[in-house]
Amino acid sequence: MNASWSQWLLDEAPASRAQARAGAFYRSWLAFRRNPLAMVGLAIVVSLVLVAIFAPLIAPFGPTVQDLDFRLQPPSHRHWFGSDELGRDIFSRVVFGSRITLMIVLLVIVTVAPIGLAVGTLAGYFGGWVDAILMRVTDVFLAFPRLILALAFVAALKPGIENAVLAIALTTWPPYARLARAETLVVRKADYIAAVQAQGASGMRIVLRHIVPMCISSTIVRMTLDMAGIILTAAGLGFLGLGAQPPSPEWGAMISSGRRFVLDQWWVAAMPGIAIFVVSLGFNLLGDGLRDVLDPKRE
Amino acid sequence: MILSAKNLTVAFGEMRAVDEAAFTVERGESFGLVGESGSGKSTVLRVLAGLIEDWSGSIAFDGKALGRTRDRAFYSRVQMVFQDPYGSLHPRQTIDSALAEPLAIHKMDRHEQRIEKALEEVGLGSGFRFRYPHQLSGGQRQRVAIARALIVEPEMLLLDEPTSALDVSIQAEVLNLLDALRKAHNLTFVMVSHNLAVVAHMCRRLAVMNRGRIVEEMDRDALRRGEAKDPYTRRLMAASRGYDRKLAESFKTLD
Numbered sequence: 001m002n003a004s005w006s007q008w009l010l011d012e013a014p015a016s017r018a019q020a021r022a023g024a025f026y027r028s029w030l031a032f033r034r035n036p037l038a039m040v041g042l043a044i045v046v047s048l049v050l051v052a053i054f055a056p057l058i059a060p061f062g063p064t065v066q067d068l069d070f071r072l073q074p075p076s077h078r079h080w081f082g083s084d085e086l087g088r089d090i091f092s093r094v095v096f097g098s099r100i101t102l103m104i105v106l107l108v109i110v111t112v113a114p115i116g117l118a119v120g121t122l123a124g125y126f127g128g129w130v131d132a133i134l135m136r137v138t139d140v141f142l143a144f145p146r147l148i149l150a151l152a153f154v155a156a157l158k159p160g161i162e163n164a165v166l167a168i169a170l171t172t173w174p175p176y177a178r179l180a181r182a183e184t185l186v187v188r189k190a191d192y193i194a195a196v197q198a199q200g201a202s203g204m205r206i207v208l209r210h211i212v213p214m215c216i217s218s219t220i221v222r223m224t225l226d227m228a229g230i231i232l233t234a235a236g237l238g239f240l241g242l243g244a245q246p247p248s249p250e251w252g253a254m255i256s257s258g259r260r261f262v263l264d265q266w267w268v269a270a271m272p273g274i275a276i277f278v279v280s281l282g283f284n285l286l287g288d289g290l291r292d293v294l295d296p297k298r299e
Numbered sequence: 300m301i302l303s304a305k306n307l308t309v310a311f312g313e314m315r316a317v318d319e320a321a322f323t324v325e326r327g328e329s330f331g332l333v334g335e336s337g338s339g340k341s342t343v344l345r346v347l348a349g350l351i352e353d354w355s356g357s358i359a360f361d362g363k364a365l366g367r368t369r370d371r372a373f374y375s376r377v378q379m380v381f382q383d384p385y386g387s388l389h390p391r392q393t394i395d396s397a398l399a400e401p402l403a404i405h406k407m408d409r410h411e412q413r414i415e416k417a418l419e420e421v422g423l424g425s426g427f428r429f430r431y432p433h434q435l436s437g438g439q440r441q442r443v444a445i446a447r448a449l450i451v452e453p454e455m456l457l458l459d460e461p462t463s464a465l466d467v468s469i470q471a472e473v474l475n476l477l478d479a480l481r482k483a484h485n486l487t488f489v490m491v492s493h494n495l496a497v498v499a500h501m502c503r504r505l506a507v508m509n510r511g512r513i514v515e516e517m518d519r520d521a522l523r524r525g526e527a528k529d530p531y532t533r534r535l536m537a538a539s540r541g542y543d544r545k546l547a548e549s550f551k552t553l554d
Contacts, residue, residue, distance in 0.1 A: 020395070195379070196404075
């Protein structure tokens with residue numbers, strides 16, 4: 001980046017709304033960049049996105065193309081990650097599997113974050129019976145172990161990736177509601193909230209424009225830290241045959257089908273396992289870095 | 300008379316934070332509420348601003364009795380400035396958004412011009428407009444808070460110790476700014492302070508509060524001549540002249 005750009009971004013007296021916002025973002029980026037592990041995490045997550053987008057260009061074979069002459073081949077020049085029991089190229093399947101993983105991640109984010117934030121901030125701000133009802137509902141969801149509840153949901157609906165996502169989302173939002181409520185309880189007594197109350201703002205306006213922005217950073221951090229767990233739950237459902245269905249190249253389902261050969265043909269289960277491990281690690285490192293940058297107590 | 304309170308009582312559990320307070324404020328005047336910490340003066344102000352809903356008694360604003368909750372029209376006429384300028388500005392919002400918010404709430408027009416004008420009036424240039432609160436000093440933040448209160452063109456400002464969190468050198472600047480703005484816009488002030496000198500400087504009339512009660516009402520000239528009748532007021536005046544061990548002891552025994 002050349003000097004005049006960074007000067008514009010770090011200007012102490014920005015001249016426009018956009019410049020102020022870009023400057024605040026750039027400062028966070030500078031703080032984030034100082035953390036090498038977080039940069040590794042970011043690199044992993046960005047490569048996951050790129051691999052998912054360009055999967056057809058990266059993968060040498062189709063994800064479901066069988067070649068029965070090359071069954072269970074060890075990693076080689078032809079099959080980088082080896083091949084599975086139907087002669088499918090594991091590298092190609094892992095590459096295409098990133099799309100499924102990314103889809104799960106995105107769908108869970110867009111459902112869980114708004115629900116958790118809405119329930120938590122409304123309960124925290126309005127208190128009283130609103131709080132009591134919303135938090136008891138949250139408690140009901142929290143009372144079940146996450147995987148068990150997800151299993152029950154999927155079993156009741158029908159196995160498949162969409163229902164797996166739905167089940168994960170339904171079991172993931174309660175901690176976000178709790179978190180947002182706790183933050184709201186801290187913030188609602190602050191003078192700057194009293195100040196907007198004394199300006200005549202409605203309750204909804206205060207929650208949406210003044211309280212939610214204070215809760216968003218902790219939600220983002222928690223989300224990235226949770227992402228590893230979400231990917232593992234999705235893989236777990238796939239492993240149990242309740243998530244993505246064959247022949248879809250979902251990583252958990254791939255491990256499941258590879259476990260029969262795990263002693264003799266280790267790569268069938270190990271390669272998707274490594275993919276899950278790397279992506280989970282990436283999200284965790286990213287989350288750690290974001291926590292350092294976004295922590296409201298930093299300033 | 301723009302504001303009158305009668306039998307105003309606020310109880311937090313057993314404790315009566317405000318006990319049967321009564322006072323009136325004339326249009327265009329500046330009225331002070333003085334007392335030590337915990338005397339209930341800020342509570343009175345918060346009741347007036349509608350931030351505390353649990354009170355009894357009666358308050359009338361411009362001839363109309365006020366209820367527990369205030370409508371938006373009330374807030375377009377009465378605005379508040381808080382004590383702590385570090386706490387009263389949203390840490391994630393630029394000055395621009397802080398000033399745009401009341402305009403949006405009261406559905407006012409010409410946001411651009413109003414924001415520029417409000418900053419101008421409190422002595423901050425437009426260079427401050429897109430900064431975040433953490434980039435500003437305490438005095439600058441309090442100017443922003445004043446601009447935010449004035450931007451909806453209210454008739455009355457409720458000032459909760461507007462200078463007590465600031466450096467002594469900045470205090471005078473902010474007080475003079477408030478005084479000038481009051482004259483320019485013909486505002487009514489209700490100002491709370493523990494500082495007799497500040498109130499004597501700013502307010503034509505004042506009420507002294509102790510333990511939730513208004514113990515004395517007097518005007519500025521009487522205060523300057525030292526004509527306090529109530530023993531508590533006299534002690535407070537003596538305390539404002541400097542530290543005195545005997546006097547400090549007497550505060551402990553006063554009940």
